[in-house]
Amino acid sequence: MSLVVQKFGGSSVADAESIKRVAKRIAEYKKLGHDVVVVVSAMGDTTDELIDLAEQVSPVPPARELDMLLTAGERISMAVLAMAIANLGFRAQSFTGSQAGVITDEAFGKARIIDVTPGRIQQAIAEGNIAIVAGFQGVSQDTKNITTLGRGGSDTTAVALAAALDADVCEIYTDVDGVFTADPRIVPAASRINVISYEEMMEMAASGAKVLMLRCVEYARRYRVPVHVRSSFSQRPGTWVTDAPVPEEFATDPLAPQELEEDTTMEQAIISGVAHDRSEAKVTIVGVPDVPGKAADIFRTVAAEEIDIDMIVQNVSTREQGLTDISFTLPKTDGARALKALEDRKQAIGFGQVQYDDQIGKLSVVGAGMRSHPGVTATLFEALSKAGVNIDMISTSEIRISVVTRADLLDQAVRAAHTAYGLDSEEGEAVVYGGTGR
Amino acid sequence: MSLVVQKFGGSSVADAESIKRVAKRIAEYKKLGHDVVVVVSAMGDTTDELIDLAEQVSPVPPARELDMLLTAGERISMAVLAMAIANLGFRAQSFTGSQAGVITDEAFGKARIIDVTPGRIQQAIAEGNIAIVAGFQGVSQDTKNITTLGRGGSDTTAVALAAALDADVCEIYTDVDGVFTADPRIVPAASRINVISYEEMMEMAASGAKVLMLRCVEYARRYRVPVHVRSSFSQRPGTWVTDAPVPEEFATDPLAPQELEEDTTMEQAIISGVAHDRSEAKVTIVGVPDVPGKAADIFRTVAAEEIDIDMIVQNVSTREQGLTDISFTLPKTDGARALKALEDRKQAIGFGQVQYDDQIGKLSVVGAGMRSHPGVTATLFEALSKAGVNIDMISTSEIRISVVTRADLLDQAVRAAHTAYGLDSEEGEAVVYGGTGR
Missing domain, CATH: 3.30.2130.10 (VC0802-like)
Structure with missing residues (x-):
């Protein structure tokens, strides 16, 4: 049995309708017999709204409390997503970063993942659940304080969980079709890259490509996690970040029409x-x-x-x-x-x-x-x-x-x-x- | 040194301005040299809004996930309140029900408190912090799932914490002046009760008086916690629920004008x-x-x-x-x-x-x-x-x-x-x- 980790960003779960659409997508993978672990960001503009609220009471909010506040965003999206999946007749349980075993240092606002101990996730999967995990957050090793991972942190959560669970693939769903040869807003002739190596993707990320954060790619490379960056608004294949052949069973989407299949051998x-x-x-x-x-x-x-x-x-x-x-x-x-x-x-x-x-x-x-x-x-x-x-x-x-x-x-x-x-x-x-x- | 537990309901922390006002009130007690633990509900209509969101994706949301969702409300209010207190120059740390050691059974949506192990709260106090605790929530003893205590649960959290911390008083701040001889909307001549025994308050609560929930009064009675029910919108004294003499140092508010002092001997x-x-x-x-x-x-x-x-x-x-x-x-x-x-x-x-x-x-x-x-x-x-x-x-x-x-x-x-x-x-x-x- 294969295990897939899927990450959905804030724009993919912006409102109740989007969440229902994402739930359907997740359920399709479960129907195929895969075990599925989902990492989810806060809904739409939730994080910005929470930061606004914080600034209304304090010009420089204490970092510990700001992290405590911001983690409420994923708590909402993950619980609602679990409900939407349950409503389709599948078992689903949501877990905070802490519950999922995402252990970090205590650099509030930009914490680094030190270890992932996903015992509760493994148990939930073994019991037939789709596990929904809050992205962007963890718990500090020594003081057990709640931390956030900073920008792009949910991608890192997904890759780190995929590594700890030895997943077959980590799918990063976003609002673009993948990684492009250049920013299409500047270069209209830019095209989607089918496959890119970890090393190249790291250089791209470090050079300003915004689709994946550097830290996330570093993690994927270290643990050899095949990452598939793709759009949550279409069934088209996206960009594979891997040094190995693309896993065949995840090369096409269960919802995709046949004609969308394409050659994903390493170019x-x-x-x-x-x-x-x-x-x-x-x-x-x-x-x-x-x-x-x-x-x-x-x-x-x-x-x-x-x-x-x-x-x-x-x-x-x-x-x-x-x-x-x-x-x-x-x-x-x-x-x-x-x-x-x-x-x-x-x-x-x-x-x-x-x-x-x-x-x-x-x-x-x-x-x-x-x-x-x-x-x-x-x-x-x-x-x-x-x-x-x-x-x-x-x-x-x-x-x-x-x-x-x-x-x-x-x-x-x-x-x-x-x-x-x-x-x-x-x-x-x-x-x-x-x-x-x- | 005295320890006071203060609980603020949703209407007392409805927006950033209310939170700043409440923060000032809390700080006044700390200034007097008291140790202060604050229990806070979700801001204003947050809980209703979260329930609405849940219903948009699922007509009957799974109880575990609904509890996970609803606890986001207090996470927001407690972190923002801690920030507002810090902004006044006092140290404050917020804690979830789970972090505060509120252990419950697993009856999602109406969990009962089994035990309170407030080690982290005691440590935070010892380090000079005002501890802010999420009301209405806990963690189940065996499965470590997040639970909510049901209606009026934040009051129960406050009284249970006051009992576990051996607090001198538990102040319940609400949007009315205390417990009245009858509902003032029906009986304009009704007056505030100065002092009432636990037993009488239990009968009042069981008979429809909505200021305190029965479970909360039962808890207060069992552990002999003096409870002071009062308005967060004034400095007037409210209603004391106790069988013992009212603790003198908490009989008047630090912000109250002198003329508001009154006789609070047991009538x-x-x-x-x-x-x-x-x-x-x-x-x-x-x-x-x-x-x-x-x-x-x-x-x-x-x-x-x-x-x-x-x-x-x-x-x-x-x-x-x-x-x-x-x-x-x-x-x-x-x-x-x-x-x-x-x-x-x-x-x-x-x-x-x-x-x-x-x-x-x-x-x-x-x-x-x-x-x-x-x-x-x-x-x-x-x-x-x-x-x-x-x-x-x-x-x-x-x-x-x-x-x-x-x-x-x-x-x-x-x-x-x-x-x-x-x-x-x-x-x-x-x-x-x-x-x-x-």
């Missing part, structure tokens, strides 16, 4: 997709004394604020001898804090000044094929040059190239790259790379 | 109050064979449906020899079920027919002074007779007389009794009883 595309990110800003420290330890000083100052730095560039200053300029990117939301921390240390470190630029965009090209196909970088630079887009910073990994451009040029940069790598769905064929180097 | 009123109840119906079984075992048959039939019977009258039938009529009252909501069960057994028991009358009202006069003051019953009958109210059924306890009247005469019956016992506040003096018998 060997060189470039999987083009991601973009508008959430970062660039900080440039001008006139840093070019002596050992100064760069370390700067990054230690920023790290002390618990700010994640993304790209870093260091140049010999063109202005004065013995001085250098250091640029890095960071989330815009951390910008003000970083600037303050750096200004406070200006005398001690001895740099000239700090410049802040929040009008930047980041474009990333991701593809496992890069490893074996030189020329990928050259293709990007040529395409951007032809499109009149200047490159401000560059960073690369084994399977990714990222560049920083002006924010107002980002959309045309993404379109140019998408076309250059042959990803436009009307063309349908990949370019051939030659030459040496990347 | 020796003969009659404490007049309660009424419109929720019952009368069933009459006509033509029951007057042989042993037939009455038992009838009540076993009704008991098998788990229906609570209140008053019972058996008369020799005036119609035929060897037959008798049996009448009893029961909650209107159980009427249809009782009738069906009785009709099903009509042949086996061999009675003539069943009559159903839901146009009845019950009036009860409660007072510990009845024991030592004969003539109380005669006063009632005379008053009702003068008011033109016929008595249909009668039942009595040591400290209570109840009569059933026509529903449309109930209001004038209540007014007549209230006046006859000298309870009208403008008269202000009790009548003197004489003669023999009650």
Whole structure:
């Protein structure tokens, strides 16, 4: 018997009608003989409404209490979903994150899953129930306080449960059809990716693709959970995130018409997709004394604020001898804090000044094929040059190239790259790379 | 150091503004140096809204899931209240029923508290917190499922916690000023009772007084918890339910102006109050064979449906020899079920027919002074007779007389009794009883 974990996001359970539709979908899998565990987010805008309520009584609500409050959202959706399933004649029981054994650290609002001990879920399944589990929440290991996992936390709950239960597949139902070669709002010719490796998906997520959060993909990769990202509003197949062959019995939907079946063997595309990110800003420290330890000083100052730095560039200053300029990117939301921390240390470190630029965009090209196909970088630079887009910073990994451009040029940069790598769905064929180097 | 448990009902925490007001009230007690544990109901209409939502997906939602759903209501109010208190500069932590150690049986929707193990609450208090506990909910002893206690359950939570914590007082904040000598909507001259014994309050609650539920008063009596029922919308003292002297340090409110202080010594009123109840119906079984075992048959039939019977009258039938009529009252909501069960057994028991009358009202006069003051019953009958109210059924306890009247005469019956016992506040003096018998 197969076990499937299905996760439904807030837009899939926005109201009573949506919940009934989702219940029917879940019941179809149970009818086929699968064991089913469902992870559910809060209904529609519930979480935002609860945050509003909190802000009405306290400008900075205590984190423990905010987590206690927000977890009410999934408690509602999971119980109502269990009722809707029971109304179709199937047994269903709902469980909070704590009851489902989702053990976390105590970082309220952004807790990390430490362990999953799903004894009650296994018992519920063994008794013939469809188990409904609250996403986004857990209980802290030592103090037994209620915690939330932060943005995208329900996906992580689903993957973590799938790992702990050794599920055959984890289906993530969302409001889009899967992962696309680029954001279709920017690139109309973008197409859905059938299959993508964990590694590529991690790079996509880290580069701004919003369908799956990085932490969730990391978890899936670590425990080799096949993840199927798909729309809860259609029966079409979505995007498989896996390094192994797609499990055949879950390749098609029980509700789907026959003609929707498609080939889901692992493709060997060189470039999987083009991601973009508008959430970062660039900080440039001008006139840093070019002596050992100064760069370390700067990054230690920023790290002390618990700010994640993304790209870093260091140049010999063109202005004065013995001085250098250091640029890095960071989330815009951390910008003000970083600037303050750096200004406070200006005398001690001895740099000239700090410049802040929040009008930047980041474009990333991701593809496992890069490893074996030189020329990928050259293709990007040529395409951007032809499109009149200047490159401000560059960073690369084994399977990714990222560049920083002006924010107002980002959309045309993404379109140019998408076309250059042959990803436009009307063309349908990949370019051939030659030459040496990347 | 004193420990006070305070319970706030849904109307006291209906919105963010009310919650802030309640937070201020709670903080005043903490400022005085008391340890404070707060029990809170769901905000305003939350519970009704959740029930509506459940009914949209399932006509008969599974009881386990309905309890899971409804407990989300207190989770929201308790977390928001804790935030509001924290915003005033006090430490506050919220706890679910389960976290607070409220252990129940597994009768979903009407669970009974079996035990309270408030270790986490004690720890929170010891650490200087105001502990906020979700009312109305607990966790089942064996299966660890979430349960609700049913109507008035938050009051019971408060009294049970007060007992387990050995609190000095349990304050029940509600939207009325306390317990009145009669419902002020019916008897404008009704006045607030300053002090009432547990026994009298139990009779009042069982007779239809809605301020406190019977189960809550039973709990308070068993553990000798002094209960102070009062309004959350004023600083006036309310009604003390206790057999002991009122604890002096809680007799007045820290926010109350001096002139509101009043004498709260135990009064020796003969009659404490007049309660009424419109929720019952009368069933009459006509033509029951007057042989042993037939009455038992009838009540076993009704008991098998788990229906609570209140008053019972058996008369020799005036119609035929060897037959008798049996009448009893029961909650209107159980009427249809009782009738069906009785009709099903009509042949086996061999009675003539069943009559159903839901146009009845019950009036009860409660007072510990009845024991030592004969003539109380005669006063009632005379008053009702003068008011033109016929008595249909009668039942009595040591400290209570109840009569059933026509529903449309109930209001004038209540007014007549209230006046006859000298309870009208403008008269202000009790009548003197004489003669023999009650």
